[in-house]
Amino acid sequence: MKNNKLTLTIFTLLLTIGVYAQGPPGGGGGRGGKGGGQRGGQPDASEIFSKLDANNDEVIDKDEASKDKRGKISEDFDEIDSNDDSFIDLEELKDSLENRSSKRKPKKVSPEKLIKEVDDNGDGLLNELEIAVKRKHELSENFAEIDTNGDSELDLEELEAYYANAKEEEPKRRKRD
CATH class of the missing domain: 1.10.238 (Recoverin; domain 1)
Structure with a gap:
Protein backbone atom coordinates (compact mmCIF):
# COMPACT_ATOMS: atom_id res chain seq x y z
CA MET A 1 0.00 0.00 0.00
CA LYS A 2 2.86 2.40 0.83
CA ASN A 3 4.41 1.63 -2.56
CA ASN A 4 1.19 2.53 -4.38
CA LYS A 5 0.94 5.92 -2.62
CA LEU A 6 4.60 6.66 -3.31
CA THR A 7 4.25 5.65 -6.97
CA LEU A 8 1.07 7.74 -7.33
CA THR A 9 2.74 10.76 -5.70
CA ILE A 10 5.80 10.54 -7.96
CA PHE A 11 3.62 10.10 -11.06
CA THR A 12 1.49 13.14 -10.11
CA LEU A 13 4.59 15.22 -9.44
CA LEU A 14 6.13 14.33 -12.82
CA LEU A 15 2.87 14.96 -14.64
CA THR A 16 2.46 18.35 -12.96
CA ILE A 17 6.02 19.40 -13.77
CA GLY A 18 5.51 18.35 -17.39
CA VAL A 19 2.34 20.39 -17.74
CA TYR A 20 3.82 23.55 -16.18
CA ALA A 21 7.02 23.24 -18.20
CA GLN A 22 4.98 23.66 -21.39
CA GLY A 23 3.72 27.07 -20.31
CA PRO A 24 0.26 28.51 -20.85
CA PRO A 25 -1.97 27.30 -23.68
CA GLY A 26 -1.33 29.03 -26.99
CA GLY A 27 2.37 29.48 -26.38
CA GLY A 28 2.56 32.84 -24.54
CA GLY A 29 5.55 31.74 -22.41
CA GLY A 30 9.06 33.09 -22.54
CA ARG A 31 10.09 36.75 -22.50
CA GLY A 32 10.25 36.81 -18.72
CA GLY A 33 6.56 35.99 -18.36
CA LYS A 34 5.42 39.23 -19.99
CA GLY A 35 2.69 39.17 -22.63
CA GLY A 36 4.20 37.78 -25.79
CA GLY A 37 2.40 38.45 -29.00
CA GLN A 38 4.33 39.80 -31.94
CA ARG A 39 7.10 42.27 -32.71
CA GLY A 40 9.63 41.43 -30.02
CA GLY A 41 7.24 41.08 -27.12
CA GLN A 42 4.65 43.71 -27.93
CA PRO A 43 1.18 42.20 -27.57
CA ASP A 44 -1.14 42.60 -30.53
CA ALA A 45 -4.25 44.77 -30.49
CA SER A 46 -6.77 41.93 -30.19
CA GLU A 47 -4.88 40.51 -27.21
CA ILE A 48 -4.88 43.87 -25.42
CA PHE A 49 -8.48 44.52 -26.43
CA SER A 50 -9.76 41.21 -25.04
CA LYS A 51 -8.00 41.84 -21.72
CA LEU A 52 -9.40 45.35 -21.29
CA ASP A 53 -12.94 44.86 -22.62
CA ALA A 54 -14.21 43.56 -19.27
CA ASN A 55 -17.93 43.72 -20.14
CA ASN A 56 -17.45 42.23 -23.65
CA ASP A 57 -19.34 45.04 -25.39
CA GLU A 58 -16.72 45.25 -28.18
CA VAL A 59 -15.47 48.69 -27.06
CA ILE A 60 -13.18 49.98 -24.31
CA ASP A 61 -14.50 52.85 -22.25
CA LYS A 62 -12.40 55.15 -20.02
CA ASP A 63 -13.06 53.02 -16.94
CA GLU A 64 -11.85 49.86 -18.68
CA ALA A 65 -8.84 51.72 -20.10
CA SER A 66 -7.85 52.80 -16.60
CA LYS A 67 -7.23 49.13 -15.79
CA ASP A 68 -4.33 48.99 -18.28
CA LYS A 69 -1.37 48.16 -16.05
CA ARG A 70 1.05 50.23 -18.13
CA GLY A 71 -1.36 53.17 -18.17
CA LYS A 72 -0.64 54.06 -21.81
CA ILE A 73 -4.15 53.42 -23.11
CA SER A 74 -5.73 55.45 -20.34
CA GLU A 75 -3.13 58.20 -20.77
CA ASP A 76 -3.60 58.34 -24.55
CA PHE A 77 -7.35 57.57 -24.57
CA ASP A 78 -8.44 60.72 -26.41
CA GLU A 79 -5.71 60.31 -29.01
CA ILE A 80 -6.57 56.64 -29.62
CA ASP A 81 -10.31 57.42 -29.81
CA SER A 82 -9.99 58.89 -33.30
CA ASN A 83 -13.74 59.17 -33.97
CA ASP A 84 -14.49 61.02 -30.70
CA ASP A 85 -17.25 58.65 -29.55
CA SER A 86 -15.72 58.21 -26.06
CA PHE A 87 -14.95 54.55 -26.77
CA ILE A 88 -12.01 52.72 -28.29
CA ASP A 89 -12.91 49.97 -30.74
CA LEU A 90 -10.54 47.30 -32.03
CA GLU A 91 -9.74 49.19 -35.25
CA GLU A 92 -8.80 52.36 -33.36
CA LEU A 93 -6.54 50.33 -31.06
CA LYS A 94 -4.91 48.58 -34.04
CA ASP A 95 -4.31 51.93 -35.77
CA SER A 96 -2.79 53.34 -32.60
CA LEU A 97 -0.41 50.42 -32.16
CA GLU A 98 0.58 50.53 -35.83
CA ASN A 99 1.28 54.25 -35.58
CA ARG A 100 3.53 53.71 -32.57
CA SER A 101 5.47 50.92 -34.22
CA SER A 102 5.79 52.61 -37.61
CA LYS A 103 7.34 56.05 -37.73
CA ARG A 104 6.40 56.39 -41.41
CA LYS A 105 2.67 55.97 -41.07
CA PRO A 106 0.92 59.17 -39.99
CA LYS A 107 -1.60 58.89 -37.24
CA LYS A 108 -5.19 59.76 -37.94
CA VAL A 109 -5.95 63.32 -36.99
CA SER A 110 -9.38 64.57 -36.11
Missing part, protein backbone atom coordinates in the same frame (compact mmCIF):
# COMPACT_ATOMS: atom_id res chain seq x y z
CA PRO A 111 -9.53 68.30 -36.93
CA GLU A 112 -12.44 68.73 -34.49
CA LYS A 113 -10.45 67.11 -31.68
CA LEU A 114 -7.40 69.16 -32.61
CA ILE A 115 -9.36 72.41 -32.32
CA LYS A 116 -10.79 71.37 -28.92
CA GLU A 117 -7.30 70.49 -27.70
CA VAL A 118 -5.43 73.55 -28.97
CA ASP A 119 -8.03 76.37 -28.98
CA ASP A 120 -7.32 78.17 -25.70
CA ASN A 121 -9.62 81.15 -26.24
CA GLY A 122 -12.62 79.07 -27.35
CA ASP A 123 -13.27 80.87 -30.63
CA GLY A 124 -13.11 77.70 -32.73
CA LEU A 125 -10.04 78.96 -34.58
CA LEU A 126 -6.34 78.27 -34.09
CA ASN A 127 -3.78 81.05 -34.19
CA GLU A 128 0.00 80.65 -34.30
CA LEU A 129 0.44 81.39 -30.60
CA GLU A 130 -2.06 78.69 -29.53
CA ILE A 131 -0.36 76.20 -31.85
CA ALA A 132 3.12 77.08 -30.53
CA VAL A 133 2.01 76.81 -26.89
CA LYS A 134 0.60 73.31 -27.50
CA ARG A 135 3.75 72.35 -29.45
CA LYS A 136 1.96 71.28 -32.60
CA HIS A 137 5.08 71.41 -34.75
CA GLU A 138 3.46 70.11 -37.93
CA LEU A 139 0.88 72.90 -37.83
CA SER A 140 3.51 75.54 -37.02
CA GLU A 141 5.75 74.44 -39.87
CA ASN A 142 2.87 74.38 -42.39
CA PHE A 143 0.78 77.26 -41.04
CA ALA A 144 0.94 79.43 -44.17
CA GLU A 145 0.09 76.46 -46.40
CA ILE A 146 -2.89 75.45 -44.22
CA ASP A 147 -4.19 79.04 -43.84
CA THR A 148 -5.64 79.17 -47.35
CA ASN A 149 -7.78 82.27 -46.73
CA GLY A 150 -4.85 84.23 -45.28
CA ASP A 151 -6.62 85.39 -42.11
CA SER A 152 -3.78 84.19 -39.81
CA GLU A 153 -6.10 81.66 -38.18
CA LEU A 154 -6.87 78.04 -38.99
CA ASP A 155 -10.52 77.03 -39.10
CA LEU A 156 -12.11 73.58 -39.26
CA GLU A 157 -12.45 73.58 -43.05
CA GLU A 158 -8.81 74.50 -43.57
CA LEU A 159 -7.65 71.77 -41.20
CA GLU A 160 -9.92 69.18 -42.82
CA ALA A 161 -8.58 70.09 -46.26
CA TYR A 162 -4.98 69.96 -45.06
CA TYR A 163 -5.32 66.52 -43.46
CA ALA A 164 -7.31 65.17 -46.44
CA ASN A 165 -4.49 66.27 -48.76
CA ALA A 166 -1.85 64.81 -46.44
CA LYS A 167 -3.70 61.49 -46.43
CA GLU A 168 -3.85 61.43 -50.25
CA GLU A 169 -0.15 62.24 -50.57
CA GLU A 170 0.98 59.51 -48.13
CA PRO A 171 0.76 56.59 -50.63
CA LYS A 172 2.81 58.63 -53.12
CA ARG A 173 5.55 59.20 -50.50
CA ARG A 174 5.62 55.52 -49.60
CA LYS A 175 6.15 54.50 -53.23
CA ARG A 176 9.23 56.72 -53.43
CA ASP A 177 10.77 55.19 -50.25
Whole structure:
Protein backbone atom coordinates (compact mmCIF):
# COMPACT_ATOMS: atom_id res chain seq x y z
CA MET A 1 0.00 0.00 0.00
CA LYS A 2 2.86 2.40 0.83
CA ASN A 3 4.41 1.63 -2.56
CA ASN A 4 1.19 2.53 -4.38
CA LYS A 5 0.94 5.92 -2.62
CA LEU A 6 4.60 6.66 -3.31
CA THR A 7 4.25 5.65 -6.97
CA LEU A 8 1.07 7.74 -7.33
CA THR A 9 2.74 10.76 -5.70
CA ILE A 10 5.80 10.54 -7.96
CA PHE A 11 3.62 10.10 -11.06
CA THR A 12 1.49 13.14 -10.11
CA LEU A 13 4.59 15.22 -9.44
CA LEU A 14 6.13 14.33 -12.82
CA LEU A 15 2.87 14.96 -14.64
CA THR A 16 2.46 18.35 -12.96
CA ILE A 17 6.02 19.40 -13.77
CA GLY A 18 5.51 18.35 -17.39
CA VAL A 19 2.34 20.39 -17.74
CA TYR A 20 3.82 23.55 -16.18
CA ALA A 21 7.02 23.24 -18.20
CA GLN A 22 4.98 23.66 -21.39
CA GLY A 23 3.72 27.07 -20.31
CA PRO A 24 0.26 28.51 -20.85
CA PRO A 25 -1.97 27.30 -23.68
CA GLY A 26 -1.33 29.03 -26.99
CA GLY A 27 2.37 29.48 -26.38
CA GLY A 28 2.56 32.84 -24.54
CA GLY A 29 5.55 31.74 -22.41
CA GLY A 30 9.06 33.09 -22.54
CA ARG A 31 10.09 36.75 -22.50
CA GLY A 32 10.25 36.81 -18.72
CA GLY A 33 6.56 35.99 -18.36
CA LYS A 34 5.42 39.23 -19.99
CA GLY A 35 2.69 39.17 -22.63
CA GLY A 36 4.20 37.78 -25.79
CA GLY A 37 2.40 38.45 -29.00
CA GLN A 38 4.33 39.80 -31.94
CA ARG A 39 7.10 42.27 -32.71
CA GLY A 40 9.63 41.43 -30.02
CA GLY A 41 7.24 41.08 -27.12
CA GLN A 42 4.65 43.71 -27.93
CA PRO A 43 1.18 42.20 -27.57
CA ASP A 44 -1.14 42.60 -30.53
CA ALA A 45 -4.25 44.77 -30.49
CA SER A 46 -6.77 41.93 -30.19
CA GLU A 47 -4.88 40.51 -27.21
CA ILE A 48 -4.88 43.87 -25.42
CA PHE A 49 -8.48 44.52 -26.43
CA SER A 50 -9.76 41.21 -25.04
CA LYS A 51 -8.00 41.84 -21.72
CA LEU A 52 -9.40 45.35 -21.29
CA ASP A 53 -12.94 44.86 -22.62
CA ALA A 54 -14.21 43.56 -19.27
CA ASN A 55 -17.93 43.72 -20.14
CA ASN A 56 -17.45 42.23 -23.65
CA ASP A 57 -19.34 45.04 -25.39
CA GLU A 58 -16.72 45.25 -28.18
CA VAL A 59 -15.47 48.69 -27.06
CA ILE A 60 -13.18 49.98 -24.31
CA ASP A 61 -14.50 52.85 -22.25
CA LYS A 62 -12.40 55.15 -20.02
CA ASP A 63 -13.06 53.02 -16.94
CA GLU A 64 -11.85 49.86 -18.68
CA ALA A 65 -8.84 51.72 -20.10
CA SER A 66 -7.85 52.80 -16.60
CA LYS A 67 -7.23 49.13 -15.79
CA ASP A 68 -4.33 48.99 -18.28
CA LYS A 69 -1.37 48.16 -16.05
CA ARG A 70 1.05 50.23 -18.13
CA GLY A 71 -1.36 53.17 -18.17
CA LYS A 72 -0.64 54.06 -21.81
CA ILE A 73 -4.15 53.42 -23.11
CA SER A 74 -5.73 55.45 -20.34
CA GLU A 75 -3.13 58.20 -20.77
CA ASP A 76 -3.60 58.34 -24.55
CA PHE A 77 -7.35 57.57 -24.57
CA ASP A 78 -8.44 60.72 -26.41
CA GLU A 79 -5.71 60.31 -29.01
CA ILE A 80 -6.57 56.64 -29.62
CA ASP A 81 -10.31 57.42 -29.81
CA SER A 82 -9.99 58.89 -33.30
CA ASN A 83 -13.74 59.17 -33.97
CA ASP A 84 -14.49 61.02 -30.70
CA ASP A 85 -17.25 58.65 -29.55
CA SER A 86 -15.72 58.21 -26.06
CA PHE A 87 -14.95 54.55 -26.77
CA ILE A 88 -12.01 52.72 -28.29
CA ASP A 89 -12.91 49.97 -30.74
CA LEU A 90 -10.54 47.30 -32.03
CA GLU A 91 -9.74 49.19 -35.25
CA GLU A 92 -8.80 52.36 -33.36
CA LEU A 93 -6.54 50.33 -31.06
CA LYS A 94 -4.91 48.58 -34.04
CA ASP A 95 -4.31 51.93 -35.77
CA SER A 96 -2.79 53.34 -32.60
CA LEU A 97 -0.41 50.42 -32.16
CA GLU A 98 0.58 50.53 -35.83
CA ASN A 99 1.28 54.25 -35.58
CA ARG A 100 3.53 53.71 -32.57
CA SER A 101 5.47 50.92 -34.22
CA SER A 102 5.79 52.61 -37.61
CA LYS A 103 7.34 56.05 -37.73
CA ARG A 104 6.40 56.39 -41.41
CA LYS A 105 2.67 55.97 -41.07
CA PRO A 106 0.92 59.17 -39.99
CA LYS A 107 -1.60 58.89 -37.24
CA LYS A 108 -5.19 59.76 -37.94
CA VAL A 109 -5.95 63.32 -36.99
CA SER A 110 -9.38 64.57 -36.11
CA PRO A 111 -9.53 68.30 -36.93
CA GLU A 112 -12.44 68.73 -34.49
CA LYS A 113 -10.45 67.11 -31.68
CA LEU A 114 -7.40 69.16 -32.61
CA ILE A 115 -9.36 72.41 -32.32
CA LYS A 116 -10.79 71.37 -28.92
CA GLU A 117 -7.30 70.49 -27.70
CA VAL A 118 -5.43 73.55 -28.97
CA ASP A 119 -8.03 76.37 -28.98
CA ASP A 120 -7.32 78.17 -25.70
CA ASN A 121 -9.62 81.15 -26.24
CA GLY A 122 -12.62 79.07 -27.35
CA ASP A 123 -13.27 80.87 -30.63
CA GLY A 124 -13.11 77.70 -32.73
CA LEU A 125 -10.04 78.96 -34.58
CA LEU A 126 -6.34 78.27 -34.09
CA ASN A 127 -3.78 81.05 -34.19
CA GLU A 128 0.00 80.65 -34.30
CA LEU A 129 0.44 81.39 -30.60
CA GLU A 130 -2.06 78.69 -29.53
CA ILE A 131 -0.36 76.20 -31.85
CA ALA A 132 3.12 77.08 -30.53
CA VAL A 133 2.01 76.81 -26.89
CA LYS A 134 0.60 73.31 -27.50
CA ARG A 135 3.75 72.35 -29.45
CA LYS A 136 1.96 71.28 -32.60
CA HIS A 137 5.08 71.41 -34.75
CA GLU A 138 3.46 70.11 -37.93
CA LEU A 139 0.88 72.90 -37.83
CA SER A 140 3.51 75.54 -37.02
CA GLU A 141 5.75 74.44 -39.87
CA ASN A 142 2.87 74.38 -42.39
CA PHE A 143 0.78 77.26 -41.04
CA ALA A 144 0.94 79.43 -44.17
CA GLU A 145 0.09 76.46 -46.40
CA ILE A 146 -2.89 75.45 -44.22
CA ASP A 147 -4.19 79.04 -43.84
CA THR A 148 -5.64 79.17 -47.35
CA ASN A 149 -7.78 82.27 -46.73
CA GLY A 150 -4.85 84.23 -45.28
CA ASP A 151 -6.62 85.39 -42.11
CA SER A 152 -3.78 84.19 -39.81
CA GLU A 153 -6.10 81.66 -38.18
CA LEU A 154 -6.87 78.04 -38.99
CA ASP A 155 -10.52 77.03 -39.10
CA LEU A 156 -12.11 73.58 -39.26
CA GLU A 157 -12.45 73.58 -43.05
CA GLU A 158 -8.81 74.50 -43.57
CA LEU A 159 -7.65 71.77 -41.20
CA GLU A 160 -9.92 69.18 -42.82
CA ALA A 161 -8.58 70.09 -46.26
CA TYR A 162 -4.98 69.96 -45.06
CA TYR A 163 -5.32 66.52 -43.46
CA ALA A 164 -7.31 65.17 -46.44
CA ASN A 165 -4.49 66.27 -48.76
CA ALA A 166 -1.85 64.81 -46.44
CA LYS A 167 -3.70 61.49 -46.43
CA GLU A 168 -3.85 61.43 -50.25
CA GLU A 169 -0.15 62.24 -50.57
CA GLU A 170 0.98 59.51 -48.13
CA PRO A 171 0.76 56.59 -50.63
CA LYS A 172 2.81 58.63 -53.12
CA ARG A 173 5.55 59.20 -50.50
CA ARG A 174 5.62 55.52 -49.60
CA LYS A 175 6.15 54.50 -53.23
CA ARG A 176 9.23 56.72 -53.43
CA ASP A 177 10.77 55.19 -50.25
